[in-house]
Amino acid sequence: MITKDLQLNPKLFKDDVEQKATREGFGAGVLLAGEENENVVVLSADLTDSTKCGEFAKKFPGRFFQVGVAEQNMAAIASGLGVSGKIPYIASYATFSPGRNWEQIRTTISYNNSNVKIAGHHAGISVGPDGATHQAVEDIATMRVMANMTVMVPCDAAQAKKATLAASHIWGPVYLRYAREKSVVMTTESTPFTPGKAQIFWESRRPKVALIGCGGLLYNALLAARELEKEGMETVVVNCHTIKPLDDEKLIALIKKAGAVVTVEEHQVTGGLGGAIAELTAKHCPVPMEFIGMQGVYGESGPASALIEKYGMGVKSIIAAAKKAAKRSKR
Amino acid sequence: MTPVTDKKLHSLAHIANLIRQDVITMLAEAKSGHSAGPLGMADIFSAFYFYILNHRPKQPHWPGRDRLVLSNGHICPVLYATLAHAGYFSRDELKTLRKMGSRLQGHPHRESLPGVETTSGPLGSGLSQAIGMALAGKLDRAKYHVYCLMSDGEHQEGNTWEAAMFAGKNRLSNLTAVLDRNSIQIDGNTEDVMPLEPLRAKYEAFNWHVIEIDGHNFESIISAVAEANVIHERPTMVIAHTIPGRGVSYMENDYRWHGIPPGLQNVPGAPPVYDQVKVALEELREAARKSI
Numbered sequence: 001m002i003t004k005d006l007q008l009n010p011k012l013f014k015d016d017v018e019q020k021a022t023r024e025g026f027g028a029g030v031l032l033a034g035e036e037n038e039n040v041v042v043l044s045a046d047l048t049d050s051t052k053c054g055e056f057a058k059k060f061p062g063r064f065f066q067v068g069v070a071e072q073n074m075a076a077i078a079s080g081l082g083v084s085g086k087i088p089y090i091a092s093y094a095t096f097s098p099g100r101n102w103e104q105i106r107t108t109i110s111y112n113n114s115n116v117k118i119a120g121h122h123a124g125i126s127v128g129p130d131g132a133t134h135q136a137v138e139d140i141a142t143m144r145v146m147a148n149m150t151v152m153v154p155c156d157a158a159q160a161k162k163a164t165l166a167a168s169h170i171w172g173p174v175y176l177r178y179a180r181e182k183s184v185v186m187t188t189e190s191t192p193f194t195p196g197k198a199q200i201f202w203e204s205r206r207p208k209v210a211l212i213g214c215g216g217l218l219y220n221a222l223l224a225a226r227e228l229e230k231e232g233m234e235t236v237v238v239n240c241h242t243i244k245p246l247d248d249e250k251l252i253a254l255i256k257k258a259g260a261v262v263t264v265e266e267h268q269v270t271g272g273l274g275g276a277i278a279e280l281t282a283k284h285c286p287v288p289m290e291f292i293g294m295q296g297v298y299g300e301s302g303p304a305s306a307l308i309e310k311y312g313m314g315v316k317s318i319i320a321a322a323k324k325a326a327k328r329s330k331r
Numbered sequence: 332m333t334p335v336t337d338k339k340l341h342s343l344a345h346i347a348n349l350i351r352q353d354v355i356t357m358l359a360e361a362k363s364g365h366s367a368g369p370l371g372m373a374d375i376f377s378a379f380y381f382y383i384l385n386h387r388p389k390q391p392h393w394p395g396r397d398r399l400v401l402s403n404g405h406i407c408p409v410l411y412a413t414l415a416h417a418g419y420f421s422r423d424e425l426k427t428l429r430k431m432g433s434r435l436q437g438h439p440h441r442e443s444l445p446g447v448e449t450t451s452g453p454l455g456s457g458l459s460q461a462i463g464m465a466l467a468g469k470l471d472r473a474k475y476h477v478y479c480l481m482s483d484g485e486h487q488e489g490n491t492w493e494a495a496m497f498a499g500k501n502r503l504s505n506l507t508a509v510l511d512r513n514s515i516q517i518d519g520n521t522e523d524v525m526p527l528e529p530l531r532a533k534y535e536a537f538n539w540h541v542i543e544i545d546g547h548n549f550e551s552i553i554s555a556v557a558e559a560n561v562i563h564e565r566p567t568m569v570i571a572h573t574i575p576g577r578g579v580s581y582m583e584n585d586y587r588w589h590g591i592p593p594g595l596q597n598v599p600g601a602p603p604v605y606d607q608v609k610v611a612l613e614e615l616r617e618a619a620r621k622s623i
């Protein structure tokens with residue numbers, strides 16, 4: 001059942017539950033960060049409105065820098081700002097940043113340990129009609145692999161706002177992942193958020209499988225948990241909003257208790273959240289695992305919801321994966 | 332800047348000679364690294380650290396310091412030797428270049444060594460980083476100036492031109508770049524590998540103020556920077572024509588010395604491998620004796 005102490009959205013399973021894109025949360029969060037700290041600056045690579053930097057640009061024109069279609073330049077300029085006392089947020093689509101500018105991020109931001117926040121927008125296959133060129137499904141992997149880098153994937157717009165603000169309080173490079181499409185707002189203003197602290201959204205007494213997810217797709221995991229409960233199978237659903245560093249202690253405890261894991265992410269099943277959890281289980285608590293996500297293929301144009309179904313990230317796919325993992329665990 | 336005296340010019344040349352000697356010794360000890368670029372840039376480094384820069388070697392993080400960003404990190408032996416001569420750390424440490432546990436990494440790392448303003452090596456992103464520092468300086472209404480030392484070869488990187496475009500658009504008058512126009516890169520002469528000319532016209536088209544100088548003439552280096560500092564509303568590019576390998580006759584203008592140290596391999600036209608370090612140091616010491 002839904003965890004009570006996190007004050008999640010009471011309308012969570014209602015038809016009229018609020019839907020909002022996580023990129024909206026970025027826009028609100030970066031504005032808050034800018035109001036709170038005058039050293040916060042924003043750089044945009046010709047995608048100001050779609051990455052929701054417009055309000056910040058309007059309110060703080062002197063702290064907003066338009067770099068044009070030049071993501072490599074944007075990253076390295078941010079590096080210079082970040083070592084000079086500023087807290088730069090760089091915003092573009094994730095396929096371009098951190099896609100196109102991966103090496104600048106590695107050398108000038110990550111290794112150089114500059115205080116830069118990388119906002120990767122339009123991540124995941126839910127970008128939809130733009131097609132596979134614009135659907136970043138590798139960014140968690142390419143950012144997670146970097147030393148010094150923190151990686152956060154907020155689950156909804158409300159959490160995106162908190163994560164964006166929280167990033168300005170973390171000293172050092174941070175990657176934040178946002179989606180274009182609206183998704184269910186699972187949390188509320190009152191839901192706590194601490195970077196690095198995984199949240200249990202759904203918990204039954206004797207879970208047979210742990211569904212560990214991130215981003216908007218976590219809602220499908222909750223729907224799957226509800227269906228599975230009706231069928232008599234108990235689960236635990238974890239919002240793993242911080243993929244690096246992982247909340248090792250909490251995750252190990254609940255994985256040991258459940259005995260099986262399904263990871264749920266809008267990302268390739270290699271290297272992302274699934275990869276991170278597999279590394280954790282292999283070291284501390286080996287259990288059967290199934291991986292929901294892109295199965296080593298690129299996406300295509302189409303409506304977001306239809307793509308999610310087609311590429312095996314729908315509720316039915318999660319239910320099937322949960323049963324398979326639980327069966328393999330033989331508990 | 333105060334007018335430069337003949338005595339000062341002489342002293343800058345002497346320091347550059349000592350820096351070159353240290354570069355040769357460091358490379359020979361490390362048994363790897365780049366020779367031509369560091370020797371070619373020794374005069375410019377001497378001019379910056381011993382005349383142009385407003386800096387405090389004993390307070391490397393002093394907020395008011397001028398920033399010098401080395402974009403082409405592979406010539407770092409000249410940066411390290413200069414920093415040591417300027418008093419950032421002991422000259423004894425120079426012999427640890429490229430060795431395990433050393434602060435003198437094969438390519439410079441900001442967090443490793445005092446005086447290093449940024450991590451560099453992969454080419455083409457130094458100018459962008461210098462732009463970031465210049466923007467921060469403008470936001471803070473700080474008086475410091477940002478200098479970016481660049482190679483010609485890295486003008487084949489797209490990132491360099493993205494940065495040039497941005498600096499021109501934003502009229503970053505607190506930014507001055509110095510382009511080491513030595514015309515060589517690893518695979519050969521730049522105009523054979525991938526032609527760069529006309530560099531002056533390109534930067535002018537990007538709305539930069541451009542000055543061309545002999546990169547071994549201290550008066551020219553100093554007056555070019557002085558001119559750049561009074562140019563408002565535009566960044567300045569100083570195209571410094573230098574001789575790669577300057578000071579060691581068998582290395583001068585020979586691209587084969589771009590990426591190798593002396594004393595490691597035989598190069599046609601150069602002294603035998605066992606004599607390369609000795610010959611290089613003797614030539615430099617002789618030049619120093621003559622100038623006294």
